[in-house]
Amino acid sequence: MSISLQAEHGGDLSAARAAFPQAPEPWLDLSTGVNPYSYPCIDLSAECLTKLPDSGALRALEEAASKAFDVPRHAQVVAAPGSQAIINWLPHLIPARRVGILGFSYSEFARSFAASGAKVTIAAEPAALQHHDVAIIVNPNNPDGRIAAKRDLHAVAAALANHHGLLIVDEAFADFVPAASIVPKMPASGVIVLRSFGKTYGLPGLRLGFAIAPAETAARLREALGPWPVSGAAIAIGTRALLDTEWLALTWERLQTDAAAVDKILAAAGFEFVGGTPLFRLVRHGEAQRLYESLAQAGILTRRFDARPDWLRFGIVSLPGGRKRLRTALGLGLQRSENECRVD
């Protein structure tokens, strides 16, 4: 499988505006898996920006994360300015020649490890990951929501540990699928788990993510990130949000209702459900590329994949007005698509 090093990502409205200059504003951005219900952060103290982030406050954030993710005693939590920052650092901290990634998945691992000179292979099955120096499983997977079996995760970790290999589990989308998480029973060595904050709490602009790792790896990551790894705002909001289990439960319920409503709209437009999490839906359609364009012309940005031209990924639409806009745009797109077929 070919790996594009020039990764494309959701959420880039500048690029969308440039490509579709006639699209009506404001754009409805469904191209990311970001929670449309963002955690409230209005009463932010000015101190969180006007002072250097404090070491004690940073520790409190990491403790809140440890509690929220149910981190076992033998592992440590390290905060970073986004889990992406950790993905950038890992190849420099963990020398790896052969890197295996359970595909089809988030492109940044391949980019980051390939840039460091590693040979990156995309594997179709967890078992095929066992002979690599580093194996990567995104779980739940992005973009299809696939959940790896616990026994597969532990089997890969054990096989890699036999030759001092390392399993990286990216749990960016695990907060709303907590049963999928390996964290509470993660082995004492040979596994690093990444968690994202911005997606779940609807604040990706904050830049906050975590690594959960054995003490020695955690220390190396801390050293790499240096003092003041995350912003004062990320520390203040993150600490409060991660301890707010009530908000998480309530939001989860709302997202499930909204996701069901989105599924209904997509099914009515002829999309076949491929997978998803409460934060995004992956669907298949023979006219996916045409529909992507039609939606974009109507100011609705979705995520398409060069390597999977019949797939589209949709974020969750929380407002009824947004869902109506999506339904209408899909209807128009299908009509246009049909007319074009007739002319052909």
Place this chain on the structure above:
Amino acid sequence: MSISLQAEHGGDLSAARAAFPQAPEPWLDLSTGVNPYSYPCIDLSAECLTKLPDSGALRALEEAASKAFDVPRHAQVVAAPGSQAIINWLPHLIPARRVGILGFSYSEFARSFAASGAKVTIAAEPAALQHHDVAIIVNPNNPDGRIAAKRDLHAVAAALANHHGLLIVDEAFADFVPAASIVPKMPASGVIVLRSFGKTYGLPGLRLGFAIAPAETAARLREALGPWPVSGAAIAIGTRALLDTEWLALTWERLQTDAAAVDKILAAAGFEFVGGTPLFRLVRHGEAQRLYESLAQAGILTRRFDARPDWLRFGIVSLPGGRKRLRTALGLGLQRSENECRVD
């Protein structure tokens, strides 16, 4: 000169509170070189946190920085979550065996390069830097405000370029000493300049800094930092602040007045002026260590240096109340110091 890898930094109030639990709250933190007049950032749009940072907005931030720093066409600006993040990355992007740092200076360069396995030497003169793979000059220097002569900077850069070496100039404190900056006339290759945002604009908790580098080095740094290197808040506030030359000029005036008032208080307490910038003053006193303790007991945190026991660095005190508190605490400290000497 020995290099401590466990760097100490200003601004760590958690550590100060633990060491001086009886000190009155709130602490007056003079341990950093952070502008006490922070750039106003009240009308921040929620979008800057609830959306992934946009590539177009990031480019606009870098363009604003380019204008503010007077960056020549042959160089590029790269935004990072603090110039510290760039310091962490540099040893991984620029393989260097022999690293020379113009001392006595900011400790993080030595820590970062030594951690990557480089042999770090502290040089007393710019000329002594010429035979290294990488030379580092903090200009104006932290903590003493020393300004390197332009001809020295260019001579070191030229000498290093002869054997494919690289000069790193850290201009974290150059915004209020713009004549010191090498940026407008930086050579087309062999020089990287770092700039800090948080110190000048009083927002170190925001985490924003820049590298100014030739295109090839800039591209490698961008690749290392990956997508979404800085927060949406940093992009929004940074872009606005960097274009606000009026605020910078006005604040500069206020800081100079305040710095003069602080100098007067320090001189009255018997401190000898060593150097500084409009954001900090470095002073010498035979009783510096005792005064550090006395001030801390009074809830005033200053910066001391293990390797220079007779030095203290003071941030600028903007409020008359704060200056009164400093004056009183210094008076009490000197009294106590005198009494202790008598008892001895």
